[in-house]
Amino acid sequence: DTEVTQTPKHLVMGMTNKKSLKCEQHMGHRAMYWYKQKAKKPPELMFVYSYEKLSINESVPSRFSPECPNSSLLNLHLHALQPEDSALYLCASSPTAGVNQPQHFGDGTRLSIL
Amino acid sequence: GESVGLHLPTLSVQEGDNSIINCAYSNSASDYFIWYKQESGKGPQFIIDIRSNMDKRQGQRVTVLLNKTVKHLSLQIAATQPGDSAVYFCAEKEDTGFQKLVFGTGTRLLVSP
Numbered sequence: 128d129t130e131v132t133q134t135p136k137h138l139v140m141g142m143t144n145k146k147s148l149k150c151e152q153h154m155g156h157r158a159m160y161w162y163k164q165k166a167k168k169p170p171e172l173m174f175v176y177s178y179e180k181l182s183i184n185e186s187v188p189s190r191f192s193p194e195c196p197n198s199s200l201l202n203l204h205l206h207a208l209q210p211e212d213s214a215l216y217l218c219a220s221s222p223t224a225g226v227n228q229p230q231h232f233g234d235g236t237r238l239s240i241l
Numbered sequence: 242g243e244s245v246g247l248h249l250p251t252l253s254v255q256e257g258d259n260s261i262i263n264c265a266y267s268n269s270a271s272d273y274f275i276w277y278k279q280e281s282g283k284g285p286q287f288i289i290d291i292r293s294n295m296d297k298r299q300g301q302r303v304t305v306l307l308n309k310t311v312k313h314l315s316l317q318i319a320a321t322q323p324g325d326s327a328v329y330f331c332a333e334k335e336d337t338g339f340q341k342l343v344f345g346t347g348t349r350l351l352v353s354p
Contacts (some may be wrong), residue, residue, distance in 0.1 A: 131284075158340065165278050169344035170285065171332055200333050224339045225271035227292055232284035 129153055131233035133218050136191055139239045140210060142176045148236045149219030150201040156231075158224035159201040161193060164235070176201060177224035181206040253351045260321045262348045264314040264331035270319060273334040276316045280327045288316070288329075317336070318350075326352045 131152045140146050150159065158177050162170035173234075175183035176195040192204040201218055215237050219230040255259050266274070272293040277285035291298045291305045291314075299304050304317040314331050331345040 147313065167347075169347055171344075173340050174342055175341065177339060183337075183341060204316060219284075221340055226332065226340075227290070228340070229275050229287045229290050231287060232277075234284045235283070 131220055131231055132216055133216075133233035133236050136170075136234070137239075139241060140205070141241050142210075143235055144193045144208075145204070147217075148205075148216055148238075149202040150233060152154060152220040152221065152231075153198055153199055154231070155198075156222050157198055157221035159195060160221075160230060161201070161203055161218040162219065162232075164213075164215040164217055166226065174203075182188050182224060193217045205238075208238075210240050213238055214241045237238065250346070251349045251351065253353065254321050256321060256323060256352055256354050258321050260316075260318040260325070260350060260352075261316075262316045262329050262331075262350065264316075264333070264345050266273065266312050266325075266333050266345075267313060268333060268335060268343075269309075269312065270336045271333040272306070272336055273333045274305075274307060274314055275334075276314075277330045277332060277344075278327045285330060304319045307335075321350075321352050323354055326350055 134149045161173040164170045173187045174193045179195045190207050194202040215235040217235045219232045221228050221230045275290045276288040279285045289300045289305050296307050302319045304314045328347045328349050330347045332342040335341045
């Protein structure tokens with residue numbers, strides 16, 4: 128079982144809906160990440176949080192809004208998404224963001240935009 | 242831009258064989274590399290990592306080799322088992338001060354009994 132928990136596992140939403148993806152880890156990690164993965168493609172980095180502060184935004188459209196309320200939680204708020212945003216959204220964490228340590232991934236939320 | 246890529250999209254092996262999955266990277270400034278295994282419906286699972294000051298690292302049934310001269314990374318799996326069937330990604334860390342991982346395109350490993 129993964130130590131990074133993502134909810135929900137599946138989400139179907141319309142283009143006008145507002146929803147949120149949640150990620151939780153209790154490993155004491157201080158860096159957390161959001162990735163987007165399309166079918167048969169590698170994960171692509173979206174956001175990096177280090178000590179609850181946004182450190183990297185990979186030019187992600189503003190319809191994706193990340194939030195890190197505390198060191199264990201990471202949210203991704205979704206609004207007015209497009210069909211091309213349908214993908215697997217992965218959360219990851221690592222002890223810190225600045226040293227060479229592996230990131231640990233959750234099993235993702237599979238998002239479908241109608 | 243810089244990229245990490247794999248030469249073979251699918252590798253088919255027999256159970257018990259040794260498997261070798263290759264990865265080419267282009268950013269000579271990358272200092273850390275990771276191999277992940279991703280099974281259907283799951284997130285990437287850490288297998289093994291290697292820092293750029295090393296050329297070989299061994300784990301349980303797996304070995305990673307790093308050749309910085311030709312910017313090549315490989316994952317060797319000994320005595321491959323059906324449970325090893327998955328997509329394998331290499332990833333490199335860009336030297337940005339934060340752990341920004343760039344993933345390769347992936348190789349699907351199919352292990353037949």
